[in-house]
Amino acid sequence: MYKMKDVANEMDIPLSTIRYYERQGIVIGKRQENGYRIFDEEDKILLEYLIVMKHVGFSIEEIKELLNFLEFPESDECSERSNQLLTKKENDIRQKIKHEQMVLKLIQELKPKIVAKEYAQYEEEISEEIHTIYKEIQQSKSGEKK
Known part of the structure; x- marks a missing residue:
């Protein structure tokens, strides 16, 4: 488990970037009793994904949409919409x-x-x-x- 500051340092990204994704409801981490958020390896992988997607031009809304596709059971509608988004x-x-x-x-x-x-x-x-x-x-x- 990692503190937000440690994740930011390790990944060489500003704390404000992680906080921004947090405000957008994308990166959550787990809140400890003292109010600090802690992150695990899965959170770090998600941050890498976000940074890559932003780098190639995905908007926050598009990233959220793709993440939703990953969370919900597969469906024809989900598959079609994700294919459209990725093709575009x-x-x-x-x-x-x-x-x-x-x-x-x-x-x-x-x-x-x-x-x-x-x-x-x-x-x-x-x-x-x-x-x-x-x-x-x-x-x-x-x-x-x-």
Whole structure:
């Protein structure tokens, strides 16, 4: 069993993050008589899960929904809804990777030009590339809203 402070230190996350998840009703721990919360290995695994899911873009509500799916008996509705949510998130992540690859490519092309002090010579080309990336990101955002 671990105190909240010990879990935060071990996992290198702020106490405020654990408290936030606690306020959201996701990470509970067990309250001792002295008012301190203690956490077990299962709580730490849940925190790792939360941190990974947040890192890849899941909202708190989406995380709660997925956790609910794990707690309730399997059903067709539960399976279908979790599949929809995971498929959407999978597509979102693929789109984000695509955009980051475009930016990485731009950086890789830009670096030698800056080192060679040739930025001004390629400024228009670079601006066009940035505009293309911007349009791609905006287009994917408008597709998400549909």
